[in-house]
Amino acid sequence: MTNDNLTAELESLVSVDPRYKVEAYLFVINGLEYTLAKLRRSGHVSGRELAEGLRDYARAKFGPTARMVLDHWGIRRTDDFGCMVFNMIDRGILGKTEQDSLDDFRDVYDFDEAFEKGYDWKIERDFGR
Secondary structure (H helix, E strand, C coil): CCHHHHHHHHHHHHHHCCCCCHHHHHHHHHHHHHHHHHCCCCCCCCHHHHHHHHHHHHHHHHHHHHHHHHHHCCCCCHHHHHHHHHHHHHCCCCCCCCCCCHHHHCCCCCHHHHHHHCCCCCCCCCCCC
């Protein structure tokens, strides 16, 4: 699927299910690639592995603003990742195995813990001195 076709397919998906923005779907697709590379694997990852990879990808890409960016796109819990993945499966953008389930994404981690309490905040105290 070309980038233009993918974008058109995602825009069509969002017109039917407007809970998530096109950017959120692109984030999940890019985060899947990030997760596969991190696991040094090609092909399939479990829902839990993908949710954890997306957490790491969001932290790496957006730093301390990750929670705010995800929230802006409609992503507020790991279940949202699952809904987006299964929306893309239904459209033929992603594939799945017989064992894959939406439940694999349910409550994998708490967003407060992952993106706020669990974030290593470092503040520079020496402002330009």
